[in-house]
Every structure is written in structure tokens, then in C-alpha cells.
Amino acid sequence: MLSVTGLRANVGDKEILRGLDLRIGPGEVHAIMGPNGSGKSTLAHVLSGREGYAVTGGTASFEGRDLLALEPEERAQLGLFLAFQYPVELPGVNNTYFLKSALNSIRKARGEDELDAVSFMRLIKEKLKVLHLDDSLLKRAVNAGFSGGEKKRNEIFQMALLEPKLAILDETDSGLDIDALRVVSEGVNALRSPERSMIVVTHYQRLLDYIEPDFVHVLYKGRIIRSGGKELALELEQHGYGWITDEGAAA
Amino acid sequence: MTSTPAVEDIVGSEYEHGFTTEIESDTLPPGLDEDVVRAISARKGEPEFMTEWRLKAYRHWLTMTPPNWADVDHPPIDFQAISYYSAPKRPEDGPKSLDEVDPALLETYEKLGIPIEEQKALAGVAVDAVFDSVSVATTFRETLAEAGVIFCSISEAVHAYPELVKQYLGSVVPHTDNYFACLNAAVFSDGTFVYIPEGVRCPMELSTYFRINARNTGQFERTLIVAEAGSYVSYLEGCTAPQRDENQLHAAVVELIALDDAEIKYSTVQNWYPGDAQGRGGIYNFVTKRGDCRGARSKISWTQVETGSAITWKYPSCLLRGEDAVGEFYSVAVTKGRQQADTGTKMIHIGPNTRSTIVSKGISAGEGRQTYRGLVRIGQRAANARNHTQCDSLLIGDRCTANTVPYIEVKHPSANMEHEATTSKISDDQLFYCRARGLSEEDAVSMIVNGFCKEVFNELPMEFAVEAQKLLSISLEGAVG
Ligand SMILES: Nc1ncnc2c1ncn2[C@@H]1O[C@H](COP(=O)(O)OP(=O)(O)OP(=O)(O)O)[C@@H](O)[C@H]1O
Ligand SMILES: [Mg+2]
Numbered sequence: 001m002l003s004v005t006g007l008r009a010n011v012g013d014k015e016i017l018r019g020l021d022l023r024i025g026p027g028e029v030h031a032i033m034g035p036n037g038s039g040k041s042t043l044a045h046v047l048s049g050r051e052g053y054a055v056t057g058g059t060a061s062f063e064g065r066d067l068l069a070l071e072p073e074e075r076a077q078l079g080l081f082l083a084f085q086y087p088v089e090l091p092g093v094n095n096t097y098f099l100k101s102a103l104n105s106i107r108k109a110r111g112e113d114e115l116d117a118v119s120f121m122r123l124i125k126e127k128l129k130v131l132h133l134d135d136s137l138l139k140r141a142v143n144a145g146f147s148g149g150e151k152k153r154n155e156i157f158q159m160a161l162l163e164p165k166l167a168i169l170d171e172t173d174s175g176l177d178i179d180a181l182r183v184v185s186e187g188v189n190a191l192r193s194p195e196r197s198m199i200v201v202t203h204y205q206r207l208l209d210y211i212e213p214d215f216v217h218v219l220y221k222g223r224i225i226r227s228g229g230k231e232l233a234l235e236l237e238q239h240g241y242g243w244i245t246d247e248g249a250a251a
Numbered sequence: 252m253t254s255t256p257a258v259e260d261i262v263g264s265e266y267e268h269g270f271t272t273e274i275e276s277d278t279l280p281p282g283l284d285e286d287v288v289r290a291i292s293a294r295k296g297e298p299e300f301m302t303e304w305r306l307k308a309y310r311h312w313l314t315m316t317p318p319n320w321a322d323v324d325h326p327p328i329d330f331q332a333i334s335y336y337s338a339p340k341r342p343e344d345g346p347k348s349l350d351e352v353d354p355a356l357l358e359t360y361e362k363l364g365i366p367i368e369e370q371k372a373l374a375g376v377a378v379d380a381v382f383d384s385v386s387v388a389t390t391f392r393e394t395l396a397e398a399g400v401i402f403c404s405i406s407e408a409v410h411a412y413p414e415l416v417k418q419y420l421g422s423v424v425p426h427t428d429n430y431f432a433c434l435n436a437a438v439f440s441d442g443t444f445v446y447i448p449e450g451v452r453c454p455m456e457l458s459t460y461f462r463i464n465a466r467n468t469g470q471f472e473r474t475l476i477v478a479e480a481g482s483y484v485s486y487l488e489g490c491t492a493p494q495r496d497e498n499q500l501h502a503a504v505v506e507l508i509a510l511d512d513a514e515i516k517y518s519t520v521q522n523w524y525p526g527d528a529q530g531r532g533g534i535y536n537f538v539t540k541r542g543d544c545r546g547a548r549s550k551i552s553w554t555q556v557e558t559g560s561a562i563t564w565k566y567p568s569c570l571l572r573g574e575d576a577v578g579e580f581y582s583v584a585v586t587k588g589r590q591q592a593d594t595g596t597k598m599i600h601i602g603p604n605t606r607s608t609i610v611s612k613g614i615s616a617g618e619g620r621q622t623y624r625g626l627v628r629i630g631q632r633a634a635n636a637r638n639h640t641q642c643d644s645l646l647i648g649d650r651c652t653a654n655t656v657p658y659i660e661v662k663h664p665s666a667n668m669e670h671e672a673t674t675s676k677i678s679d680d681q682l683f684y685c686r687a688r689g690l691s692e693e694d695a696v697s698m699i700v701n702g703f704c705k706e707v708f709n710e711l712p713m714e715f716a717v718e719a720q721k722l723l724s725i726s727l728e729g730a731v732g
Pocket of ligand 1: 011016034035036037038039040041042043052085
């Protein structure tokens with residue numbers, strides 16, 4: 001599904017990803033943890049095609065395509081989804097209109113029929129229920145004036161609607177209250193399927209209590225320095241990063 | 252008599268509405284003097300008072316010089332090179348129904364998607380279509396007549412309602428007002444007259460489509476709308492133009508009069524040919540629009556979406572005379588390529604407790620140049636006057652400019668004024684967010700820009716709002732990248 005090898009990326013003169021390897025198979029959930037500034041969001045951005053990063057080495061292929069050669073919208077149309085760490089506000093852009101345009105643009109690129117207003121509204125109501133979101137959100141502008149938690153829930157709601165093949169959730173748990181964390185996790189779990197893979201970026205074990213990962217990776221200074229099963233996250237929770245970064249530094 | 256404009260003028264599909272129509276025109280040779288003014292008046296069979304009115308304006312015009320204070324550049328206009336009259340040929344008495352209208356004309360309207368056909372009219376839009384300079388087709392007169400509403404061409408009004416015309420024409424924009432308004436008074440070809448009697452709510456939205464067609468004929472429209480006490484009317488004005496080579500001068504005058512408790516809503520979507528990529532051949536749009544809130548509690552709102560023209564010089568204004576009168580101005584103006592726009596509004600608070608709202612959204616792309624020029628004046632008698640002004644500019648790319656020039660004059664201490672101004676760019680974050688959801692860059696820009704203009708589009712009648720959004724998207728195609 002996704003295969004990243006030796007990926008290097010700079011912002012300006014600063015090298016942030018420094019030879020990163022990651023392989024994700026269909027239906028797998030991978031958690032990526034790592035201290036602040038280690039490059040987690042950078043990885044998410046580079047994979048989804050954000051401008052401002054210079055890829056200086058390595059490869060990334062997704063569904064057999066050279067991911068790095070594609071425009072951001074082409075990646076989305078191919079089934080890549082990024083739930084933003086900081087969702088962006090679009091003042092005046094109606095949420096329903098935005099979602100419908102996004103969905104239809106993706107459907108069109110896949111050669112599917114565009115959804116008409118009626119079927120779209122039916123679909124959207126269904127997805128709202130899964131995330132316990134109020135439909136007043138639909139009438140508002142995208143993320144504008146949403147609370148931090150609402151923004152994060154809205155990201156997962158978009159994911160539910162767009163049904164990606166690979167979703168990257170960048171700290172979706174931050175800013176969520178205890179109940180919202182449960183609701184969002186249930187939403188994410190409902191979307192788990194043998195065809196859909198996920199990368200879950202988080203700092204905390206508590207999200208992984210809900211969304212059980214198949215693999216856990218530690219990203220440190222632009223590289224994955226340790227990979228393991230879900231028990232790795234528990235160990236990190238107990239010992240902190242020093243435990244492996246020291247070890248990593250020693251190695 | 253001019254022949255069909257050359258087809259080689261039509262350059263590909265750069266301009267969606269850029270085609271010309273084969274119609275025989277009855278055109279005066281270029282040039283302007285008293286004889287031309289008399290000839291225009293004669294061709295329209297006008298009564299003596301109109302001829303004199305025109306001549307007075309013409310003589311005054313000779314004493315004036317073109318204004319140069321607006322922030323726009325263009326070569327001097329040769330007023331002697333312009334032909335001041337062009338009327339489509341038609342049966343002696345003019346068409347009584349669509350069957351009598353020149354089929355080539357109807358075809359033009361079809362191409363433009365103008366709702367002149369029955370079904371569209373049934374949808375509630377009565378159309379008084381202006382082709383070149385003379386009105387050629389009017390629908391739904393009867394329904395309007397039943398309500399007592401007069402909706403006809405100015406030429407017709409001059410004959411049928413001379414008293415109303417004498418009373419109101421030039422009463423809001425006198426011929427002495429400015430250079431272009433004065434020229435218009437001398438040579439205006441036609442336009443629309445609307446009269447809503449006391450207490451009547453106009454049963455449908457009134458709509459006029461303008462189109463500039465015969466080569467080199469300046470278009471001098473004149474619109475006069477009178478809303479008697481307690482009446483209401485919503486008027487839509489939209490226009491597109493065929494692509495052509497020479498600059499075309501358009502100097503329209505619009506006068507609105509609202510008496511006690513009357514309300515006039517005037518909406519415009521303007522999409523004239525802006526010129527080619529080098530800025531050649533676009534329309535010069537020098538318009539004087541003014542509404543007079545003469546009565547107590549009267550209200551006039553201007554809503555405009557301006558995407559076309561090479562040069563726009565336009566300040567729809569409100570004179571708030573009656574106490575508690577309300578003036579509103581909602582505007583979206585787009586300049587791209589080499590377009591220049593100097594536009595804004597004037598809110599003149601004369602009566603007590605008068606209120607005004609100004610919402611201006613300027614979008615500049617390419618080498619577009621845009622100035623918002625707004626005047627809010629609170630007069631000596633205007634106790635408790637209130638104004639809220641919001642001026643937002645959105646820049647796309649780094650070669651365009653946007654300026655805001657607010658003038659404020661306050662002569663009463665109780666005035667309450669608020670002014671907000673912002674300038675922003677479409678952020679990379681916003682673009683990336685949209686693209687990461689599968690939207691193309693162009694769709695993303697159009698979506699963000701439409702969002703930026705939301706407050707103004709909300710003021711437009713539904714159908715018009717949809718068209719305006721479409722127009723905005725079309726006009727910003729290729730603006731980013
Ligand atoms: N546009 C930028 N300009 C300069 N430095 C940047 C830019 N983007 C990222 N960086 C730097 O790259 C490093 C990695 O940032 P990144 O956001 O990927 O970290 P992260 O692992 O997601 O951290 P966090 O856990 O705090 O979200 C940081 O040192 C950050 O300051
Ligand atoms: Mg991050």
C-alpha cells in the first residue's frame with residue numbers, strides 16, 4: 001500500500017527527515033510516536049504533498065504510484081487522507097458545499113458519478129451520527145469558529161465521508177475531551193477495514209487504548225529508530241523517550 | 252448604416268460572451284454637436300421639453316473637462332470619434348410580442364442565456380431587454396400593469412408619462428453633476444423607467460440586460476426608478492458584451508427615488524469585456540448611480556458584482572434625506588490582467604437618525620489595480636446618524652494592488668461611525684487544506700474567494716447570486732499559479 005524508503009526532506013537548509021523507512025500493508029494501523037519537533041507532521045505533509053518541503057532523497061510509493069510526483073489533490077483522489085494537526089479555517093465557505101465539492105471531485109477523478117444533493121445529504125446525515133456531530137455544523141463555514149475539539153472531530157467526519165485507503169491522523173487526540181476522545185476513536189475504529197490503512201500520530205498511550213495499532217514506531221530526529229508491536233507504546237509511556245534515544249544514540 | 256462587425260475580432264473563447272450579432276443598425280456618423288443632439292431627440296420623436304433638456308446639458312458639457320482624480324490610466328477619449336446613436340432596425344411601430352422581434356436578436360439572447368423566453372418569465376422575471384440603445388422586447392407588462400407598476404423604456408416614458416419624467420428625470424443626478432453624467436444627459440439613447448405606485452409591492456423582480464453591440468457606439472443608458480410612499484421594488488441589472496478591438500465608452504446614469512417608507516433594492520452583475528491580456532479593447536465604464544432616500548424611513552440598497560470592463564469608475568451613492576432613512580452598499584469588485592477599478596460609494600447623511608452600511612470586497616489578481624474610494628458625510632441636521640463601513644481586499648499574486656481611500660466628514664457630534672479595513676492574501680495553508688481534500692487549485696481559489704464575498708452574495712436575489720458565483724469563478728480561472 002505505502003512504501004517509504006530512505007526519505008529525506010528539508011525545510012530551507014534544515015534537514016528534517018533524514019532517511020526514513022516505513023512500509024504499510026493493507027488494513028494495518030501504524031502508530032507513530034516521537035518527541036516534539038522530531039518530524040512527525042513533516043512526514044505527514046511531505047506524504048500529502050504540501051509545498052515548502054524539498055525532498056532531497058528516497059522514495060515513496062502508494063498503490064504502486066510514485067507518490068512524490070503527484071499534486072496534493074491527485075494524492076487525495078488516489079485515496080490518501082490527512083487529518084490535520086491544525087485544521088485550517090475557511091471563512092465564508094459553507095461546510096456542506098465544501099464537503100460535497102471534495103467528495104465529488106474525488107469521485108469524478110475515480111470515474112464515479114457525482115452525487116446529487118439528495119443522496120449527498122443522506123450520506124452526510126449518516127456519517128454525522130457516527131461521530132455524534134450536530135448538523136448545525138454543516139451550515140457553518142469550514143472550521144470557522146469551531147472549538148478545538150470540533151475541528152478535530154470534523155476532520156474525522158471528513159475522513160468518514162471521503163473513505164480514504166490510507167489515512168494519516170496527525171495528533172487527532174490533542175484538544176479532545178475525554179468523551180470526545182472516545183467518540184472519535186469509535187468513529188475511527190468503525191472505519192477500520194481490511195482495505196483501509198492508517199497512520200496514527202500521537203503522543204499518548206490513551207488514544208492507542210481505543211485505537212489498537214498493529215505496529216508502533218518511534219520517530220526521532222527524522223528517522224524511525226525503533227519499531228514494535230503495541231506493547232512498545234506502553235513501554236514508552238513508562239520510561240519516556242530517553243530510554244530508547246539513549247539506546248539509539250548508543251547504537 | 253453599419254454592416255456586421257468583423258468576425259476576426261472574435262478571439263477564440265477567451266471571453267465566454269464575446270460574440271457579435273448580425274443586426275442591421277441605424278447609426279449616426281461619429282461626432283457630437285448640437286445637430287447630433289437634435290438628431291437623437293428627433294429620431295426618438297421626443298417632445299420639445301426633452302430636446303431642450305438635452306441641449307442645455309450639451310451646452311454645459313462643453314464647459315466641462317474630463318475628471319482626472321480617479322486612480323486609473325487611459326489614453327484621452329476622443330469624443331468626436333464616437334457615434335452617439337445606434338438603434339436596431341424594427342417594424343414601424345416596434346415589436347408587440349416576441350414574434351415580431353428580429354430572430355438574430357433573440358438568438359443572441361439565447362446564447363447569453365437571458366431569460367426572455369416564456370418559462371423564464373413564468374419563473375417571475377420580467378425582462379426589458381436593451382439591445383444596443385433601444386429597448387426591443389418587454390414581457391409581463393400586463394401583470395405589472397395590473398399592479399399599477401410602470402416598467403418601460405425611458406423613450407416610451409417620455410411619450411406616455413411626460414409629467415413623471417419632467418418631475419423626476421435629472422432630479423437626483425442633475426446634468427451639472429459630473430462630466431460623464433452631463434454627456435449622458437445630452438445624448439442618452441435609452442434605458443429603463445420604473446414607477447411603483449403608493450403602497451404597491453412590485454409583484455416580481457424587474458430585470459434589464461444590457462448589451463453593447465454596434466461597433467464604436469458609446470452606450471449611454473439612463474435608468475430612472477421612482478418608488479412612491481410605502482412601495483417596494485427589486486431591480487436586477489446584468490450585462491455582458493461582445494469582444495471587440497476598440498475601447499468603448501459606457502457612461503450610464505441611474506437615478507433612484509424612494510419616498511416615505513419605500514424600499515428600492517438595486518442589484519448589478521457587470522461582466523463587460525475587460526480587454527485582452529495586454530488590456531486592449533476593453534470597455535470603459537464610467538457610471539453615475541445615485542439613490543435619493545427622499546422620504547422618511549425610506550431605504551435604498553445597492554448590491555454590485557463587478558468583474559468586467561477595462562476601466563471602472565463607479566460610485567453608487569445614497570442621499571439620506573428623510574429621517575430614519577437607510578442606505579446600503581454591498582460590493583464585490585474583481586480586477587485582474589490589466590483591469591483598473593476605482594469604485595466605492597458615497598453615503599450622504601442629511602436627515603436625522605439616518606443609517607448606512609458599506610461592505611466592500613475587492614479582489615485583485617494579475618496586474619489588476621483597484622481603489623476603494625468611499626465618502627461618508629454626516630451633515631449638520633443628521634443627529635444620531637450611524638455608519639458602518641467594512642472594506643476587505645484580497646490579493647492573489649504579488650503584482651496586483653489594492654488601495655482604500657475613505658473620506659469621512661462629520662458635521663454633527665452625535666454621529667456614530669465604524670470603519671474596518673483588512674487586506675489579506677489567500678494563504679498557502681488554506682490552499683493546501685482544500686487540495687488535500689481532493690480539490691484542484693483553481694476550485695480551491697474559487698471557493699475561498701467566494702467565501703470571502705459571501706456577505707455580499709447573501710444580499711443578491713437567489714438566481715443572481717448563483718450566476719455571480721459562477722462569474723467570479725470563471726473570471727478567476729488561471730489567476731493563480
Ligand atoms: N516551515 C518550517 N520552517 C522552519 N522549520 C520548520 C518548518 N516546518 C517544520 N519545521 C521544523 O521541523 C521540525 C519538525 O517539525 P514537525 O512539525 O514535523 O514536528 P512534530 O514531530 O510534528 O512535532 P509535534 O509533536 O510538536 O507536533 C521542527 O524543528 C520544526 O521547527
Ligand atoms: Mg506535529
